[in-house]
Amino acid sequence: MLKINNLKAGIEDNQILKGINLEIKAGEVHAIMGPNGSGKSTLASVIAGKEEYEVEGGEIDFEGADLLDLTPEERAHKGVFLSFQYPVEIPGISVSNFIKTSINERRKAAGLEPMPAKELLKKLKEKMELLSIDKGYLSRNMNEGFSGGEKKRNEIFQMAMLEPKLSILDETDSGLDIDALRIVANGVNKLRSEDNATIVITHYQRLLDYIIPDFVHVLYKGRIVKSGGKELALELEEKGYDWITKEADKKWA
Amino acid sequence: MSEKKQQSEDELLEKVTSTEYKYGFTTDIESDTIPKGLSEDVVRIISSKKNEPQWMLDYRLKAYAAWLEMEEPEWANVSYTKPNYQDVIYYSAPKQKPVLDSLDDLDPEMKKMFDKLGISIDEQNKLANVAVDIVMDSVSVATSFKEKLGDLGIIFCSISDAIQDHPKLVQKYLGSVVPARDNFFSALNAAVFSDGSFCYIPKGVKCPMELSTYFRINEAGTGQFERTLLIADEGSQVSYLEGCTAPMRDENQLHAAVVELIAMDDADIKYSTVQNWYPGNAEGVGGVFNFVTKRGICYKNAKISWTQVETGSAVTWKYPSCILKGDNSIGEFFSVAVTNNLQQADTGTKMIHLGKNTKSTIIAKGISAGKSNGNYRGLVKISKGATGSRNFSQCDSLLMGDKCGSHTFPYIEVKNNSSKVEHEATTSKIGEDQIFYCNQRGIGTEAAIALIVNGYCKDVLNQLPMEFAVEAQKLLEISLEGSVG
Numbered sequence: 001m002l003k004i005n006n007l008k009a010g011i012e013d014n015q016i017l018k019g020i021n022l023e024i025k026a027g028e029v030h031a032i033m034g035p036n037g038s039g040k041s042t043l044a045s046v047i048a049g050k051e052e053y054e055v056e057g058g059e060i061d062f063e064g065a066d067l068l069d070l071t072p073e074e075r076a077h078k079g080v081f082l083s084f085q086y087p088v089e090i091p092g093i094s095v096s097n098f099i100k101t102s103i104n105e106r107r108k109a110a111g112l113e114p115m116p117a118k119e120l121l122k123k124l125k126e127k128m129e130l131l132s133i134d135k136g137y138l139s140r141n142m143n144e145g146f147s148g149g150e151k152k153r154n155e156i157f158q159m160a161m162l163e164p165k166l167s168i169l170d171e172t173d174s175g176l177d178i179d180a181l182r183i184v185a186n187g188v189n190k191l192r193s194e195d196n197a198t199i200v201i202t203h204y205q206r207l208l209d210y211i212i213p214d215f216v217h218v219l220y221k222g223r224i225v226k227s228g229g230k231e232l233a234l235e236l237e238e239k240g241y242d243w244i245t246k247e248a249d250k251k252w253a
Numbered sequence: 254m255s256e257k258k259q260q261s262e263d264e265l266l267e268k269v270t271s272t273e274y275k276y277g278f279t280t281d282i283e284s285d286t287i288p289k290g291l292s293e294d295v296v297r298i299i300s301s302k303k304n305e306p307q308w309m310l311d312y313r314l315k316a317y318a319a320w321l322e323m324e325e326p327e328w329a330n331v332s333y334t335k336p337n338y339q340d341v342i343y344y345s346a347p348k349q350k351p352v353l354d355s356l357d358d359l360d361p362e363m364k365k366m367f368d369k370l371g372i373s374i375d376e377q378n379k380l381a382n383v384a385v386d387i388v389m390d391s392v393s394v395a396t397s398f399k400e401k402l403g404d405l406g407i408i409f410c411s412i413s414d415a416i417q418d419h420p421k422l423v424q425k426y427l428g429s430v431v432p433a434r435d436n437f438f439s440a441l442n443a444a445v446f447s448d449g450s451f452c453y454i455p456k457g458v459k460c461p462m463e464l465s466t467y468f469r470i471n472e473a474g475t476g477q478f479e480r481t482l483l484i485a486d487e488g489s490q491v492s493y494l495e496g497c498t499a500p501m502r503d504e505n506q507l508h509a510a511v512v513e514l515i516a517m518d519d520a521d522i523k524y525s526t527v528q529n530w531y532p533g534n535a536e537g538v539g540g541v542f543n544f545v546t547k548r549g550i551c552y553k554n555a556k557i558s559w560t561q562v563e564t565g566s567a568v569t570w571k572y573p574s575c576i577l578k579g580d581n582s583i584g585e586f587f588s589v590a591v592t593n594n595l596q597q598a599d600t601g602t603k604m605i606h607l608g609k610n611t612k613s614t615i616i617a618k619g620i621s622a623g624k625s626n627g628n629y630r631g632l633v634k635i636s637k638g639a640t641g642s643r644n645f646s647q648c649d650s651l652l653m654g655d656k657c658g659s660h661t662f663p664y665i666e667v668k669n670n671s672s673k674v675e676h677e678a679t680t681s682k683i684g685e686d687q688i689f690y691c692n693q694r695g696i697g698t699e700a701a702i703a704l705i706v707n708g709y710c711k712d713v714l715n716q717l718p719m720e721f722a723v724e725a726q727k728l729l730e731i732s733l734e735g736s737v738g
Contacts, residue, residue, distance in 0.1 A: 077695050091708050092711035093704055
């Protein structure tokens with residue numbers, strides 16, 4: 001589904017990603033871990049197409065198309081979804097209106113008519129149940145006055161509504177208490193299928209107790225320095241990052 | 254900011270300036286026009302062409318004499334080349350039967366024009382239940398629903414007809430809220446106004462439909478001086494809609510309208526405007542000068558609510574105001590003013606509290622894009638006798654790009670200590686983060702801006718009648734096409 005080949009990117013003159021290689025197949029969950037400042041969020045932003053990042057080399061092949069040739073909205077239309085670490089407020093726009101616009105813009109790009117109101121309502125109801133969201137929430141303005149947990153749940157709710165092929169969860173666990181974490185993780189698990197894939201970006205092992213990854217990668221100084229199965233996350237929890245970073249520093253010195 | 258980012262922003266900003274005015278076209282209809290220029294003779298010609306009674310001619314001549322003594326005001330925060338008042342045509346009427354028995358008799362050319370504007374008269378008659386009094390240039394050409402309104406005693410006609418058919422009402426109220434010598438432009442209007450709308454709602458009558466007027470300038474170089482007089486008698490209720498679009502022109506066109514509202518005891522007037530005069534091209538050439546005086550007076554327990562969505566004109570100078578004369582009367586002002594390219598706007602409201610326990614609310618939302626300049630100017634005046642009065646004002650500005658400007662000039666005068674005035678103001682920019690967030694959800698940049706702007710204007714758009722709100726939303730999108738901050 002996703003094949004990243006020697007991706008180099010940065011911001012202004014500062015190169016952050018120094019050659020990322022990563023392959024993700026449908027049905028898989030990959031966790032990307034690493035110490036602060038290793039480039040995890042940059043990788044998420046570059047895949048989604050945030051303009052302030054300059055891509056210096058490499059490809060991101062997504063189902064046969066190079067994402068780097070596409071605008072952020074075109075990537076979204078193809079099924080790339082980013083759950084933001086810091087979701088923004090859009091005053092005056094209700095959650096339902098935003099989701100409706102989002103769904104219909106995507107349908108428009110595919111040459112489809114807007115989703116009939118009845119179908120949309122049914123889907124909203126279904127996904128709200130899935131994520132234990134109460135009704136009043138739909139008429140609230142996008143992220144305005146939302147608590148940290150509500151914001152993250154709103155991200156996962158949009159993910160549920162948009163049914164992306166590739167979901168990138170950028171530090172979805174940050175700022176969540178254990179109950180909120182469980183709700184969000186449950187939502188993600190319920191949305192897992194054979195046809196979609198998920199990248200979980202996290203600093204802590206905690207989230208991976210709930211969302212069990214197939215693969216774990218350690219990102220350090222802009223490179224994936226170690227990959228393994230889910231047991232790697234546990235090892236990191238126990239031993240920290242030092243043993244990996246020291247080795248990497250030696251190798252790339 | 255990276256170079257690439259800067260470049261793409263520049264491209265987008267450039268796109269703004271290349272977005273052309275969508276309503277720029279002229280309709281080929283024969284017009285009956287008098288020569289350019291203004292003199293006492295011209296005032297007399299206008300009056301005689303309209304078969305006006307002596308009192309009306311006297312009123313005009315007095316206003317003209319007052320205008321000669323006055324100077325064009327310069328206090329607004331706008332700069333423009335003053336129009337040459339001798340280079341304007343003061344009267345132009347389409348050469349066709351002015352009043353139609355049915356809308357089917359409408360000139361096919363004119364019908365085409367309304368289609369381009371997206372106004373289907375037939376549909377509006379049938380579906381929207383709107384009585385439309387269309388003013389093209391200066392004379393009303395079609396009036397509908399007259400009979401239905403007539404049964405309730407409601408008078409809704411052109412001001413020319415009202416002068417002929419209801420002289421007592423016109424003589425009593427014309428100039429009672431905006432006297433001819435109120436200001437330079439109101440004096441000019443009083444001297445040369447060619448047509449406009451008149452509306453009278455009798456005691457206790459709730460007008461069953463939205464009353465609506467579409468304005469259009471059609472003759473090259475024609476100044477348009479509309480006059481609107483709306484009287485809501487005791488305990489009556491009316492919602493009035495005014496919408497404007499103008500065709501593309503190379504010379505500046507002057508528009509100096511006067512609107513007077515009278516809300517008697519317990520009456521309720523809602524006056525909504527969508528203004529889309531031609532703003533001029535990207536270099537600032539052409540465009541309408543919109544110098545309007547709008548004012549209403551509220552008697553006991555009465556309410557006047559102004560709602561406006563202003564997207565057009567090269568220069569706008571407009572302050573819909575309320576004189577809260579009666580005790581417990583209420584004045585409201587809800588405004589969205591958009592400026593783009595080189596547009597300039599100095600707009601706001603005046604709330605004059607005279608009666609006890611009077612209340613006013615001001616919600617003004619400014620949006621500036623391109624190299625435009627938007628100003629809010631408002632006066633809240635609470636007189637000594639207006640004890641227990643309240644005002645709440647909120648003035649927000651939204652900037653797109655870094656070449657536009659926005660200013661707020663609130664004037665507040667409170668002469669007693671039992672009244673309360675609150676003022677809030679914010680300035681914000683559409684954030685790149687907001688746009689990227691929308692992009693990531695599949696919403697393109699143009700649509701994202703439309704969405705964010707709609708959210709920003711929601712409090713004002715909510716005040717508009719349903720069908721008008723949709724039109725206003727479309728207009729906002731057209732006006733801001735391509736503008737990114």
